[in-house]
Amino acid sequence: MADKIAKLSIDNKELDLPIYSGTLGPDVVDINQLAKENVLTFDPGYMSTASCESQITFIDGDAGILLYRGYPIDQLAEKCNYLEVCYLLLNGELPNPEQKKQFEHTITYHTMVHAQLSNFLNGFRRDAHPMAIMVGVVGALSAFYHDSLDINNPKDRETSAYRLISKMPTIAAMCHKYSIGQPYMYPQNHMNYSENFMHMMFATPAERYEPNPTLVRAMDRILILHADHEQNASTSTVRMAGSTGANPFACISAGIGALWGPAHGGANEAALNMLLEIGDESRINEYIKKAKDKNDPFRLMGFGHRVYKNYDPRAKIMRETCHEVLKVVEGHDNPVFKLAMKLEKIALEDDYFIEKKLYPNVDFYSGITLSALGIPTNMFTVIFALARTIGWISHWNEMIGDPNRRLCRPRQLYTGPTQRDVPHLEKRN
Ligand code: CMC
Numbered sequence: 001m002a003d004k005i006a007k008l009s010i011d012n013k014e015l016d017l018p019i020y021s022g023t024l025g026p027d028v029v030d031i032n033q034l035a036k037e038n039v040l041t042f043d044p045g046y047m048s049t050a051s052c053e054s055q056i057t058f059i060d061g062d063a064g065i066l067l068y069r070g071y072p073i074d075q076l077a078e079k080c081n082y083l084e085v086c087y088l089l090l091n092g093e094l095p096n097p098e099q100k101k102q103f104e105h106t107i108t109y110h111t112m113v114h115a116q117l118s119n120f121l122n123g124f125r126r127d128a129h130p131m132a133i134m135v136g137v138v139g140a141l142s143a144f145y146h147d148s149l150d151i152n153n154p155k156d157r158e159t160s161a162y163r164l165i166s167k168m169p170t171i172a173a174m175c176h177k178y179s180i181g182q183p184y185m186y187p188q189n190h191m192n193y194s195e196n197f198m199h200m201m202f203a204t205p206a207e208r209y210e211p212n213p214t215l216v217r218a219m220d221r222i223l224i225l226h227a228d229h230e231q232n233a234s235t236s237t238v239r240m241a242g243s244t245g246a247n248p249f250a251c252i253s254a255g256i257g258a259l260w261g262p263a264h265g266g267a268n269e270a271a272l273n274m275l276l277e278i279g280d281e282s283r284i285n286e287y288i289k290k291a292k293d294k295n296d297p298f299r300l301m302g303f304g305h306r307v308y309k310n311y312d313p314r315a316k317i318m319r320e321t322c323h324e325v326l327k328v329v330e331g332h333d334n335p336v337f338k339l340a341m342k343l344e345k346i347a348l349e350d351d352y353f354i355e356k357k358l359y360p361n362v363d364f365y366s367g368i369t370l371s372a373l374g375i376p377t378n379m380f381t382v383i384f385a386l387a388r389t390i391g392w393i394s395h396w397n398e399m400i401g402d403p404n405r406r407l408c409r410p411r412q413l414y415t416g417p418t419q420r421d422v423p424h425l426e427k428r429n
Contacts (some may be wrong), residue, residue, distance in 0.1 A: 002030070010039055024058050024067075026050075040411050047306075050231075051408070052239065056089060056394055057230040064310035064359075068228060069093070077317050082223040082387075083107060083193050086165055089228055089394040104192075110166035111187035111196065113174075114144045121178050130175035130382045131260045137171050138164075139253030149247045151400050160248040161393045168386045169193065173200030176379055194220040197386075202374060215373055218325045222369065225314040225362055226384050228391030230307075234258040234265065238392040239399050243408040248396055255392045256385045262301070265384040269377050271302030272336070272367030281342050288343075292352045300347060302364030304356070314362035322369040329372045336368050 002018030006029045009015070015037065018030045028050045031041050043049045058067045066073040069088050076085055080094070087095040087103050095103055120140055124133050141163070142149065148159035174184050177200075185200045195216045203209035229235070237258035241251040259265035278287050291300040305312060326334045344360050347353045370380050399405055 003027070010037060013037070022053075025060070035411075040413070042413050046236075051236060052231065052399065053402075054230065054395065054398060055092070056398060057228045057391070059230055059307050061305070061307035061309050064308060064313050066229070066313050073225065073313050074317055077221050077224050080224070081192070081194075082220045082227070085224050085227050086390040089390050090161060090397070106162055107166045107193065108187075108189050108196075110162050111170050111189075113167050113170050117144065117171075118174070118184060121174060124178065126179060126181065128179070130172070130179060130379055131256065131385070133175045133178070134171065134382055134385055135253050135256050135260075137175070138168075138256055139250055141167070142247045142249035145249070151242075151245060151247065154401070157248070157397055157400060161397060164248065164252060164389050164393050168389045169197035170200060172379070172382045172386045173197060175382060176201055176376070179378075192216070192220075194223065198373075212328060214324060214328045218321050218369060219373060221317065221321050222366060222383065223387040225317060225366075226387035228388070228394065231395075232264065233261075234388065235392055235395050238396050240408045242396045242399055243405065248393065251396055252389060252392050255388070259385055259388065260381060265381045265388070267301055267361070267363040268367040268370065268380040268384065271363050272371060272377060272380070274301045275336050275340055275343070275368070278339060278343070281339060284339075284343050284346055288346060288350060292350075300343075300353075300358070302367070303347060303353070303360055304358040305361045308359060308361065309357035311359045312361040315360045315364055318362055318365040318369060319360075322365045322372070325369050325372045334368070334372070336371075340365065340368060 003021045004019040004027070006017040006019050007014060008017055015033065017033070019027050020030060021027050034040060041049075056069065058070075059065065068076060068085065069092055071088070071094070076088075080088075083104055084095055084100060086107075087099065117137065117140075120137060121133065124136070145160070145163055148156040148163065150156045170187055177184050183205055185203050185205070187196050188199055191199055191211075195211050198211045198216060198219060199209055202211075231239075234255040238251045238255040241254040242248070246254075262270045274287075278284060287298070287300070290296045290298040291303075322337060326337055344364065348359070352358075367377075367380055370383060371377065375383060
């Protein structure tokens with residue numbers, strides 16, 4: 001139902017465009033009728049486009065607020081574990097104790113992957129980037145789990161969601177073990193989700209592995225902070241692929257591909273590499289200068305965000321978590337963390353960053369934290385993908401469950417040649 005009307009005049013024709021209000025956030029103008037008038041809107045990068053209606057996650061970028069189903073991210077990170085957050089994102093409400101127990105049991109008992117999958121991994125080079133393996137293996141899950149691929153059946157959608165949430169840590173850890181030539185570790189059903197993931201990453205059959213509770217909690221928090229972020233590039237990719245009716249494993253694989261880029265999920269790897277390259281506080285100003293130079297492609301990685309024009313609320317929690325982890329792992333004196341804090345301070349006081357409202361985002365501290373947890377750099381984005389799987393699948397499920405679902409098919413402003421005839425080969429120069 002339209003709350004207000006926007007008036008648009010094209011060639012003296014007046015159009016009434018309905019304006020809708022959500023529960024929070026900016027109003028949207030419904031431009032659906034424009035195509036019939038043979039006019040389109042032009043919005044490269046979708047800066048002013050609400051691509052769908054959603055009830056899952058809300059961001060107020062100016063105020064630095066992030067809500068999952070209405071709950072602030074800092075409260076969720078403090079009071080819930082990752083699987084409770086998964087339940088919330090998928091179902092809309094936090095689980096009660098019985099629902100929590102049941103959900104944890106269901107997820108735990110789906111963590112094993114088909115044994116044939118290890119043969120599939122063997123086809124990759126040992127030095128393959130784990131994200132390349134993830135894109136392939138997750139897409140290939142559709143060849144292993146035929147029994148839950150009817151996307152119009154809510155029960156099948158639920159089973160696929162459970163399989164994806166459960167198997168992602170197993171697959172992520174397998175990618176790591178494959179690249180370092182160690183045997184895969186089976187999931188352990190007595191462990192919780194994050195504990196089990198760390199076990200599959202770091203244990204070997206030769207030695208007992210006891211994950212440190214502070215480090216397990218930090219891993220769980222990293223997963224919570226990355227679980228969803230409304231219509232970001234990878235989630236929009238999942239929705240776009242899903243709108244064609246493609247199966248969920250294929251859609252999530254498309255999302256993993258989109259996440260890989262340095263402007264999105266690849267930023268945590270890039271941020272840590274940048275800090276290592278800077279190396280010393282004495283070189284910070286040189287890099288700040290490079291970041292401000294229009295003729296230099298260098299950007300301060302882990303800084304800036306399309307939506308946040310204030311401190312990313314996830315970055316605050318990530319900085320605290322980073323501090324807690326470093327205390328356990330190496331005492332208080334981690335030089336990269338000190339360098340990061342100094343760089344953050346200098347940038348936040350610099351006119352360029354103030355004017356453009358560039359603040360640290362979640363990835364500024366997540367790389368240092370992951371590294372302190374013993375995660376190799378090339379696995380950072382894989383862990384982001386693991387965490388974001390619940391967001392992707394929740395959005396996919398919301399979209400498929402919508403009776404008004406349409407194929408996502410944008411148009412364009414065409415600026416190529418006008419129609420012309422194909423010349424014979426000898427007449428082409
Ligand atoms: N360092 C220096 N200048 C920057 C930076 C940065 N990190 N980010 C933006 N700017 C400048 C940019 O040059 C532009 O200046 P001007 O208006 O003079 O042309 C202005 O700020 C606006 O930037 P933009 O590229 O138009 O903004 P955007 O919304 O398209 O880009 C971004 C957002 C995240 C891609 C960008 O800030 C960036 O490249 N940051 C570094 C990469 C990064 O940390 N990405 C992780 C994002 S958070 C994780 C996730 O959600 O996936």
